[in-house]
Structures are given as C-alpha cells and as structure tokens.
Amino acid sequence: MTEPLVKMRGITKRFGGVTALDNVDLDAQAGEVLAIVGDNGAGKSTLIKVLTGVYQATSGEMFLDGQPISFSSHADAIQHGIDAVYQTLALADHLDPAANMFLGNELTKTIMGVTVLDNKRMRTETERVLMERLGVQLKSLDAPTESLSGGQRQAVAIARAVYHDGLRVLVMDEPTAALGPQETARTLKLIKTLKEQGLAVILISHSLDDVFDVSDRIHVQRRGRCVGVVKTKESTTQDVLGLIVGAEEAA
Amino acid sequence: MTTATAPRTLNERLEPYIAIIGPIAMILAVLVFMGIAEPTRYFRTTNLNLILLDAALYMPMAMAMTFVITQRGIDLSIGSIAALSGILMAFLIKQYGFSVYVAVPIAIMLGALMGLINGLIITRLNVPDLIGTLAMDLVYRGFALVLAKGLVLARFPDFLTDIGRGQIPGLVPIPVLIGIATMIAGYLLLTRTYFGRYTIAIGSNPEAAELTGISVNRHKVYAYVLCGACAALAGVMLTGKLNAIQATSAPYFNLHVIAAVVVGGTSLFGGRASMLGSFAGVLLLSMMINALVTLRIEFFWQSVASGVVIVSSVALYAWMQKKDRDGAGGWLAALQTPDGQKMLRFSAALIGVLIALLAIGAAFAVDPTPSG
Numbered sequence: 001m002t003e004p005l006v007k008m009r010g011i012t013k014r015f016g017g018v019t020a021l022d023n024v025d026l027d028a029q030a031g032e033v034l035a036i037v038g039d040n041g042a043g044k045s046t047l048i049k050v051l052t053g054v055y056q057a058t059s060g061e062m063f064l065d066g067q068p069i070s071f072s073s074h075a076d077a078i079q080h081g082i083d084a085v086y087q088t089l090a091l092a093d094h095l096d097p098a099a100n101m102f103l104g105n106e107l108t109k110t111i112m113g114v115t116v117l118d119n120k121r122m123r124t125e126t127e128r129v130l131m132e133r134l135g136v137q138l139k140s141l142d143a144p145t146e147s148l149s150g151g152q153r154q155a156v157a158i159a160r161a162v163y164h165d166g167l168r169v170l171v172m173d174e175p176t177a178a179l180g181p182q183e184t185a186r187t188l189k190l191i192k193t194l195k196e197q198g199l200a201v202i203l204i205s206h207s208l209d210d211v212f213d214v215s216d217r218i219h220v221q222r223r224g225r226c227v228g229v230v231k232t233k234e235s236t237t238q239d240v241l242g243l244i245v246g247a248e249e250a251a
Numbered sequence: 252m253t254t255a256t257a258p259r260t261l262n263e264r265l266e267p268y269i270a271i272i273g274p275i276a277m278i279l280a281v282l283v284f285m286g287i288a289e290p291t292r293y294f295r296t297t298n299l300n301l302i303l304l305d306a307a308l309y310m311p312m313a314m315a316m317t318f319v320i321t322q323r324g325i326d327l328s329i330g331s332i333a334a335l336s337g338i339l340m341a342f343l344i345k346q347y348g349f350s351v352y353v354a355v356p357i358a359i360m361l362g363a364l365m366g367l368i369n370g371l372i373i374t375r376l377n378v379p380d381l382i383g384t385l386a387m388d389l390v391y392r393g394f395a396l397v398l399a400k401g402l403v404l405a406r407f408p409d410f411l412t413d414i415g416r417g418q419i420p421g422l423v424p425i426p427v428l429i430g431i432a433t434m435i436a437g438y439l440l441l442t443r444t445y446f447g448r449y450t451i452a453i454g455s456n457p458e459a460a461e462l463t464g465i466s467v468n469r470h471k472v473y474a475y476v477l478c479g480a481c482a483a484l485a486g487v488m489l490t491g492k493l494n495a496i497q498a499t500s501a502p503y504f505n506l507h508v509i510a511a512v513v514v515g516g517t518s519l520f521g522g523r524a525s526m527l528g529s530f531a532g533v534l535l536l537s538m539m540i541n542a543l544v545t546l547r548i549e550f551f552w553q554s555v556a557s558g559v560v561i562v563s564s565v566a567l568y569a570w571m572q573k574k575d576r577d578g579a580g581g582w583l584a585a586l587q588t589p590d591g592q593k594m595l596r597f598s599a600a601l602i603g604v605l606i607a608l609l610a611i612g613a614a615f616a617v618d619p620t621p622s623g
Contacts, residue, residue: 074464103459106445117445
C-alpha cells in the first residue's frame with residue numbers, strides 16, 4: 001500500500017470532560033473515496049473538523065503527504081489544500097451562483113487605480129469550472145442561488161472548493177441528506193468525478209446505500225473510537241451495520 | 252424546491268424586477284391621480300423642483316440605509332446624527348470661525364465617527380441593532396440639545412446654502428445632483444465591491460459568510476459608518492436648505508428613510524437589496540407628501556398616508572414572495588378554517604365590547620360642561 005495522502009494518528013479531542021475522539025487513526029489515499037460512518041455522537045463530525053482545522057486536537061498528529069501539519073484555523077487548512085463542503089452548503093441564497101462560488105475569494109480588476117469586483121470573469125470562470133471539473137451546466141447564471149435545485153446548489157458549493165488549484169482533500173459532510181433520489185445519484189456521480197481527478201474524498205454519510213455505491217474504504221466510528229476500516233468491495237452492509245451498532249463487541 | 256428543468260414561470264421571470272415594480276406602480280398612481288385632481292399646480296416646474304429638493308435630502312441616507320437593512324440591521328439614529336453634526340458644524344463656523352470648506356468635511360467625518368460608535372456598540376458589545384441605535388439616537392439628540400440650548404443657528408456662508416438649495420441655471424438643484432450622485436455611488440458600491448458583495452452575503456446567510464472567511468463584524472461596522480456619514484451629509488444639506496439648524500431638526504428622518512428603503516423592495520429580513528428601489532421609494536414618499544400638500548389636505552394626514560403606504564407595500568412584497576399563492580384558497584377560505592373562525596370570533600368580541608362601551612357612554616351622556 002502506498003503512503004497515504006492524509007494520515008491522522010492517535011487523534012484525541014476532549015470538550016471539557018467529554019471525550020469526543022479517543023485515539024483515532026485515519027488514512028486517506030489520493031484518488032479514493034473514504035467513507036466515515038457511525039451513529040450520532042460517534043465522533044464523525046469532530047474528526048473531520050479536526051482535519052479541516054475548525055477544531056484543534058487535544059493530542060495526536062496529522063500528516064499530509066508525509067509532512068506533519070497542524071492548522072490553527074479553517075482558512076489555514078484551505079491553504080494546505082484541505083477543504084470541506086458542509087451539509088448546509090454555506091451558500092448565500094440571494095447571490096447568483098458565480099458570486100457564491102467566489103464568496104470570500106472574489107476575482108478583482110483595477111479600474112483607474114480602484115479595485116473592483118470582476119463580475120464578468122467570475123461568471124465565465126464559474127461556467128468553466130462547473131463544466132470542466134464537474135460536468136454540470138446551469139441553465140441560468142443570473143438567477144439567485146435559491147432558485148437552483150438541491151443538486152445544483154451542491155455543485156456550486158463543490159465548485160467553490162475545487163476552484164482552489166491546490167485542493168487535494170475534499171471533505172463532504174452528509175452531501176445527500178437533503179436530496180431526492182435523482183439528485184443523490186447526480187451528487188454521487190460528482191464524487192466519482194472528483195475521485196478520478198485524483199482528489200482524496202472523505203465522505204460522511206448516514207446512508208449506507210450511498211456509501212456502498214461510491215466509496216472504496218469505510219471507516220467506522222463508534223463512541224469516539226475507530227472500530228474498524230473495511231474495504232467496501234470485501235464487506236456487506238450487514239458487516240458495517242454490525243460495526244456501527246457494536247454487535248460484534250457485544251457478541 | 253423548484254427544478255431548473257421546469258419552464259420558467261411568469262413569476263420567475265418577473266422576480267428580479269419585483270423590487271422596482273411596486274414603487275413605480277405607486278408613483279404612476281400618484282401621477283395619474285394628481286393629473287386628474289390637480290394637474291396645474293402639481294406639475295408646475297417650481298413644484299416639481301420642490302419635490303426633487305425634498306427627495307434629495309433623503310437620498311444619501313436611503314442609500315446607506317439600504318446597506319444596513321440588507322445586512323439585517325437597522326439604524327434609528329440617523330435623524331439625531333444629522334442634527335448633531337449640523338449643530339457641531341454650525342458652531343465651528345459661527346463660534347470658532349472655521350472655514351466652511353473645512354467645516355463641511357469635518358461634519359461628515361463626525362457623522363462617520365458616530366456611525367463607528369453605533370457599529371462598535373452593536374458588534375463589540377453585542378447590543379441588538381434596534382436597541383443600540385435607538386439608545387444612541389437619544390444620546391446624540393441629547394448632546395445636540397445640550398450644545399444648542401434651544402438656540403437656532405442661522406445665516407451661513409454661501410457655499411452651505413448652495414449645497415442645500417443652490418440651483419444650476421436651467422438644470423436641477425445642486426442637492427438633487429448630490430443625492431443622485433450618492434445613489435449612483437451606492438449602486439456601484441453594492442454591485443462592484445467587496446463591501447457590497449459581502450453585505451448581501453451577510454444578510455442572506457450570516458453563517459455561510461462567516462464560514463467562507465468574511466469578517467462579518469467588520470463589514471457591519473462599515474455599513475454603520477457609511478450610514479453615519481450619509482446622515483451627516485443630510486444634516487449639512489438640511490442646514491444649507493433652511494440656512495438654519497437647531498437641536499430639534501430632522502426629527503423623523505429615521506422612519507422616513509427606513510420606509511423609503513422598505514417600500515423600494517429591500518427586504519428587512521436581509522439579503523435582498525435594491526438601490527434603484529430605494530431611489531424610487533424616496534421619490535414616491537416625497538411625491539406623495541407633496542401631493543397631500545397640493546391637495547390642501549391637513550398636514551397631519553401625512554403621517555396616516557405614510558403608514559398606509561408602508562404597510563401596503565410590505566404586504567405586497569410578502570404576498571409576491573409567497574410561493575404557494577393560491578394553495579390556501581384565498582382570504583375567504585382562510586376564514587372557514589377552525590383557526591380563522593376563532594380569530595373571527597375574537598375580533599367580533601373586541602369590536603362588540605367597544606360598541607357596547609360607546610353605547611353605554613352615549614346613553615348616560617350629560618350636557619358637556621365647558622371646562623375652564
């Protein structure tokens with residue numbers, strides 16, 4: 001097995017007296033989809049928030065491509081090529097897709113010494129990234145983002161993350177939770193597209209169907225611990241469910 | 252959620268223009284009504300000039316208020332900021348012999364400083380906008396009263412009266428040019444700059460704005476500073492227009508400006524901004540008030556008319572934004588529901604008690620004895 005792109009070792013995170021993560025290891029390879037599953041409160045979200053710099057681990061270390069890393073903020077993690085698409089998508093619904101895609105990272109031009117937003121270039125870039133990277137074409141780039149479908153909104157949020165050229169790891173938190181079957185299929189296709197482009201995709205999901213459809217390996221969290229990492233092809237839903245609820249432990 | 256594959260409905264195509272349709276329809280209504288009722292006096296050049304002069308005063312503030320309201324904020328202190336900066340400027344000119352060319356920029360900077368204080372109170376001390384600016388309204392008004400002690404400061408240099416009521420021969424008044432210039436600047440600020448973009452993002456989804464690394468608090472402070480500076484500019488224009496200023500000037504600026512912005516289609520719930528709408532809203536309110544004066548309706552009805560216009564336009568926007576417009580089967584159907592019945596009975600009881608009290612009062616009424 002090659003050296004993993006992301007390596008987390010012995011990650012422990014305590015909130016006061018509560019231990020949310022207890023000595024967790026995680027590996028993610030470039031060009032693979034790693035799914036993280038587990039019951040509510042199993043520590044999935046905390047784990048990826050440590051990875052994306054939103055939280056700082058109480059102890060443990062992380063490596064990106066063999067180099068030790070530590071992030072003081074989410075912006076720091078984005079700098080290093082690790083970004084996340086949140087369940088809420090973090091879109092401003094009243095802005096158009098292009099404005100959303102470049103939110104916080106706008107393209108500008110200078111007119112007579114004054115820096116102004118380059119709305120035109122942001123539009124063409126949005127169109128290009130959506131088409132080239134995600135194979136998505138929006139019917140209208142003028143309409144506010146609130147008028148898009150769930151899957152299209154997802155595409156805009158993902159486009160925002162992949163626009164950053166240095167992006168290597170994309171974390172997706174429950175991307176299909178609020179979507180219908182068709183939109184879910186489209187989103188899973190997006191995930192496969194990203195994987196083929198060599199990104200390490202880390203997917204958090206409650207839906208085992210989606211996980212088995214798209215992932216290469218499954219990392220199972222239970223009560224703050226990693227209780228197993230299985231290859232998707234070599235396991236069944238039953239195995240994973242057993243790990244999630246701790247059936248084997250009890251037996 | 253609508254899918255993009257569905258053909259765009261009429262409503263969807265109208266959506267971007269909704270903000271401007273409302274006030275323009277009402278402006279047309281005023282024009283048509285006045286064209287029938289009192290065409291000669293209303294459409295005189297001098298009267299149209301009066302309308303524009305009145306509207307110009309509110310344009311800078313409406314521009315700035317559009318940003319504040321789009322960020323889900325509100326600024327109730329602009330009237331007092333206008334009065335206080337006007338009075339401070341008047342003192343600098345009359346008592347300390349400052350040149351008017353320096354005193355005017357100083358007044359605007361003082362307004363910006365007051366806006367900065369508002370912004371810091373809201374973002375650093377976590378006082379809600381409504382309470383924070385309402386309280387600061389009292390503070391600024393109080394300072395103005397303390398300073399001026401009921402005096403009316405009058406007779407200023409020509410530069411100031413030019414700002415307030417000067418006229419370029421054959422063209423529009425200077426304050427109108429200033430007002431329109433600020434509206435255009437506001438439009439560019441809204442659509443072409445980080446500040447404008449982030450203003451909409453903050454109002455639309457504050458959490459998302461925070462997550463994408465936008466400094467929400469800093470941009471909120473910017474909006475209040477802009478609002479303060481524009482209020483001070485309005486104070487300067489008012490001083491020039493009247494060639495006088497006193498502590499009680501500009502009493503209802505805040506509500507008038509908020510009304511203009513809201514009538515123009517900027518959403519009080521944030522994220523939806525319309526600079527053109529604010530412009531139309533300012534014009535509409537000025538035209539309406541002028542129409543009431545032209546029709547020789549008692550001054551006090553202005554307040555009633557403004558209130559009715561605000562309620563009806565906001566209700567119109569709420570209705571237009573409702574997705575499921577005919578789902579409930581309209582107004583009358585709503586009365587048939589159990590909840591509607593209860594509401595109906597409650598309202599009937601309230602009115603019934605009132606009528607009963609009036610009847611008792613009338614039955615036992617005696618000859619009113621003139622008092623004093």
